[in-house]
Amino acid sequence: MVLGDSVFQLLIFSVSFLVFFSAWRSIKKWKKMPPGPTPLPFIGNILQVKPNDMLKSFRKLHKKYGPVFLIYLGTLPVLILNGYDAVKEALIDNADVFGARGRSPGIKVFFGDYGIVSSNGERWKQLRRFALMTMRNFGMGKRSIEERIQEEAQFLVEELKKTKGSPFDPTFYFSRSISNIICSIIFGDRFDYQDEKFLALLKLLNQFSKLFDSPFSQIFNNFPRIMLYVPGPHLRVIENMTRLKEFIIEKKKMHEESLDPNCPRDFIDCFLIKRETEKQNPASEFNDDNLVMSTLNLFFAGTETTSTTLRYAFLILLKYPEITENVVQEIDHVIGRDRAPAVEDRSKMPYTDAVIHEVQRFADIVPLGVPHAVTQDTEFRGYTIPEGTLVFPALTTVLKDPKWFKNPYSFDPGHFLDENGAFKKNDAFMPFSAGKRICLGEGLARMELFLIFTTILQNFTLTTTKEPKDIDLSSGLNSGNAPRPYLLCVRPR
Ligand code: HEM
Known part of the structure; x- marks a missing residue:
């Protein structure tokens, strides 16, 4: 019994010593630390950054600690940057x-080290340069990207006509069209709207974002090793990721079998050609893992973001019919009804341009940004930030910075218009x-936002099942922003 007590005391002493030692070592690296809530051993600031109320928690901490503060997600220190000045300075x-x-520990498990979004250094440089060049120069085959979007917008118009004025959930209408644009760039072809496989993929993407937003996933993000053994929706995120990857691997195989090196059809073909030409270069990053992950990055990033923004845009218009009326008048005046909207129309449509900018500002769909990290020990605003520290540029605090926007929490296209009604940059x-x-x-x-937004308003009058005053524009998510579900009715004009 006495021996048992001693072992227990020794254990407590050792654990306390380890916690103290690791905290001391971590604090020593910081020299002058940014302010922030005091973390608890192992669980960090989970009491202040609530996994089920992430955005609100961050807002509260911003108010209390100012533009630059430090939190601990588990044992991981994260620098949070708030407001235009701090984010721009960094x-x-x-x-x-x-x-x-x-990359937080959970993101490493979800996404690994490959592809454009997750990589760094030489790998990231090669992949990003290649993707930008392929999307820009290659002109995406014989047709320009603008033409592809115009074509997809017309498919969407035809599909919307089939609803015959009945209310419908617009989610998959927008995501099918937006996804088809990136699909035609990366896979060479669009999918039919009724294609079962396509719909299943879009469901996976849509579910992925919702599951990723769950408190379980936020906890997983901090404690992946433990959470891998705890049942919950976060495990389905990994399952979804695997199924999406399998789909891309299948596409890669099909491309390999039909590749004509003299006539690349799309992003995957270009990557395969580059893989071949760089075969002898040991520093080349053009391998299968990077092909699959980069393609998945483009497919994922190119679908959910833009279609969520469009879904938000139309809900906002339903709440503000007078703003919709102004946009429709500008469309009628500049484009008319007899031809499709084109990118060059945008410069002649300051009001519409301002409304689309304001939609993106107000909708604020990546509120905490995508995590960054510092590449070396650095001095920032008088604080010493050690190399490798995770950084969240809280974009929401820039888009809603009261120093830059008169009514940060209201929808006001005037944020992007001068006193003469001309478009004003911010x-x-x-x-x-x-x-x-x-x-x-x-x-x-x-380009997608402008062309699809204007094409829909050129062709349809929009209504919904609620009165404008009852439409709730607040976000339906916890760590991101997305519109609450709604029903849309469209009638040909
Ligand atoms: C309204 C639509 C979109 C929004 C709001 C949006 C927003 C963002 C944000 C906030 C980031 C993180 C940047 C950072 O690390 O600081 C990002 C990165 C990225 N986005 Fe988008 N995005 C949109 C559409 C797209 C589309 C259509 C594509 C596909 C071509 C795309 C591809 C990417 C990629 C590949 C990255 C990673 C870049 C890198 O790590 O170098 N995004 N996006």
């Missing part, structure tokens, strides 16, 4: 130091983030 003025991708418009890791699909997404 991502733009110190682009090299703050330009690396940061540096704090950062839905695509900023600096070296700025969204690779920004150009494509902006």
Whole structure:
């Protein structure tokens, strides 16, 4: 019994010593630490950053500790940057130091080290440069990206006509069209809207975002090794990821079997050709793992983001019929009804351009940004930030920075218009983030938003099942932002 007590005391002493020693070592590295809530051993700041109320928790901490603060997700320190000044100072003025991708332990399990989004260093440089060049120069086969979007917008119009004025959930209408645009770029072809496999894939993507938002996944993100043994929706995220990867692997095989090196059809063909030409280069990153993950990155990032923004856009318009009326008048005046909208129309449509910018600002669909990491020990605003520290650029605090937007929490296209009604740029418009890791699909997404938004309003009058005053524009998510489910009715104009 006495021996048992001594062993127990020794155990308690050893654990306390280890906790103290690791905390001391970690604090020593920081020299001057940014402010933040005191973490508890192992669980960090889980009491302050609640996995079931992430965004609200971050907002509270921002209010209490100011633009730069430190939290612990489990035992992992994370620097949180808030407001335009701090985010710009890090991502733009110190682009090299703050330009690396940061990965929490859970993200490493979900996404691994391959592909454009998760990689760093030479791998990231090669893959990002290749993807940008392929999407820009290759012109995506014989047709321009603009033409592909215009074509898809017409398919969407035909599909919407079939609803004959009955209310429907617009989620998969928008995601099928938006996804088809990126599909035609990466796989060479669009899918039929009724294609079972396509629908199953889109369901996986949509589910992935919802599952990823669950409190279980947030906890998994901090404690993946333990959570792998705890049942919950986070395990389905891994399952979904595996099924999406399998789909891409199958596409890669089909491309390999039918590849004509003189006539690349799409992103996968270009990658296969590059893999072959770089075969002798030991530093080449053009291998199968990077092909699969980069393609999946484009498919994933290119579908959910833009279609969620569009879904938000139309809900906002349903709440504000007078804003819709102004946009429709501008469409009628500049484009008319007899031809499809084109990208060059945008510069002649300041009101519509301002509304789309304001949709992206208000919808704020990547509110905490995608994690970054610092590449070396650095001094930032008087604090010493050790190499490798994870950084969250909280884009929501930039898009809703009161210094840059008069009514940050209201939908007001005036944020992007001057007193003469001309379009007015705003540096704090950062839905695509900023600096070296700025969204690779920004150009494509902006083109899609403009062309699809205007095509729908050119062709249809929109209504819903609720009165405008009863429409709730607040987000239906916990760590991200997305519109609450709604029913849309469209009638040909
Ligand atoms: C409205 C639509 C979109 C929004 C709001 C959006 C937003 C973002 C944000 C906030 C990031 C993180 C940047 C950072 O690390 O600081 C990002 C990265 C990325 N986005 Fe987008 N995105 C959109 C559409 C797209 C599209 C259509 C594509 C496909 C071509 C795409 C591909 C990517 C990729 C590959 C990255 C990773 C870039 C890197 O790590 O170097 N995105 N996006």
